[in-house]
Amino acid sequence: MSSPSDSEPAGAPTGVIHDLGYRPYGGPRLGERAVARAFFVTGLRNTYGLGRSGRSKVLPFILLGVMLLPALILVGVLVQARNILGLNEQIVAYSTYPLTTQLLISVFVASQAPALISRDLRFRTITLYLARPMRRTTYVLVRLASLTVATFLLIGAPLLLMYVGGLLADLPVGRETGRFLGAIVGAALLAACLSGLAALVAALTVRRGLAVAAVIVVLLVSYTVVATIQGISGDAGRPAVGEVAGLFSPYTLVNGVQVFLFDSPAATNTPPSSDAMGLVYLLAVVLTVGGAIGGLLARYRTVHP
Amino acid sequence: MGVIETAGLTKSYPRVTALDHLDVTVGDGVTGLVGANGAGKSTLIKILLGLVPATSGTASVLGYDVATEGAEIRALVGYMPEHDCLPADVSASDLVVHLGQMSGLPYAAARERASDVLRHVGLAEERYRPMGGYSTGMKQRAKLAQALVHDPRLVLLDEPTNGLDPSSRDDMLALVRRIGSEFGIAVLVTSHLLGELERMSDHVVVLDSGRLLRSSATTDFLHATGSLLVEVQGRPDADRLLGQALVDAGLVARPAEGRMIEVEVRDDATPDVVRDLTVDLGLGLVRMQERHHRIEDVFRDGGAGSVQPV
16 A cells, blocks of 8 residues: 555645545534524623624723722722731622613623624624524523623623622621622523613614613613612602612612622612512512513514515 | 435415426536526425425435435535525635534544535635635635535535626536535536526526426437538628528528528438539638527427426
């Protein structure tokens, strides 16, 4: 038997590019789950601008950096000056942090939801997805999941930083872990509420600039109005009004749920004071997320390839 | 067994009937689907992909029923839409890899296939640039690449030459031919330009108002009509002189377009007779060729509206 190289004439040119012609694909073809997973990962990467143009990476990473900055400073102060200042717990509670940084989170969701959702509709790229095996429902749910997880990472990253800093500063491990886990659940709920609302608005608005503006308006205006009402009602001694108002912004809503479920420090003047109100808050979260999913599915049912 | 088979396929919208009891079979190779705008071409493609339900009738693609096995069909079929569908801020390379994964290829395989098909469609270095800056020709190539990335057994190409300049159009036609012959992938390609279909397809299906006007091999459309076109010169009335001489010799001859004469072929000797008469008259024989039909003749003979399924 001669090896392949024997058959070649001596001195044959090396490094020649051969046109192999068309090569059929004989490898494995993955099922629905693997396709959905790949779709999710690509969506998540795209939300941070990865796999998109260089310009698309700027805003998400700036926002992530600015989100982490206060946490980093707080941790620095905690670790360095704990004994001097006599600190025994986090300077800002985990559950309060997302409300303090709500502007950044809103801008992130408002800018990235259209990039992920409106884009496929505007460029009609959705046709290319619909012409593939993935089902419409899967498309919608996975897109929403990508956005939710991306938002969750944005909200959760500074919390993780604070938690690690807290442990370094020798805060009680058990108490910190409990609070941190409660805050992480809260971050997940907040990410789901914000992403659901933003995705729904983005899916209804094909033009990108319009979608960004619409999401910002919905999130910022609702928060400002709710925070104002809560402030006034708290001062005026009518907390019930503020408690009801808290249902109408994702930030105050999820904070209320954290107060109810995990007894976290309240970040608003008027957290839900009774179990009944707490249950209403919890129900409102479920309705928000469920409603957004239902609305999205209905919206995509009318999309024609 | 055909790649595509439809039986009594009908699609009615509230106001129009897009497809009307369509029975058509498409085999391997390149099949051209031709019809005026609104003839039902795009509707047919969407039904074949399982994206739009038919009102009545059945259709199967690669042996799968379009009504119940749409996902199986879409895994094995590539689709190039007529309209723009490329996101502006993604590179062709990234999009084709991603869509390969969406068709079920593992990541590594999707990368390799994407690089292969982008080379075949002729996108070189520009594949790494965002597609927002592409010319129409480059966009069409990228759209074709995404339809081929998962090595489908059938591709449905909706107006692939739309908006292309003549040289890009030639490239695209040659590419479609290669897909059908060299790549071994069945192709259903729509166009409203008959000349294009003549050049790239083995088989032509003609739709008119949602009905089948004709379906046969391209060669049948272009078969010889049994007459010769003769062009002579030498004198101002050369064509009339020869025509008269031919009639006198007992052949059927009539003036054709330009200054040519159409002679009906009686037997193998007819070309010799034409040649001899030309020489006898002292004229120069410029050309003598078989006359072929063109696909347009189907429309002219059938007439739009008067439907004669063949």
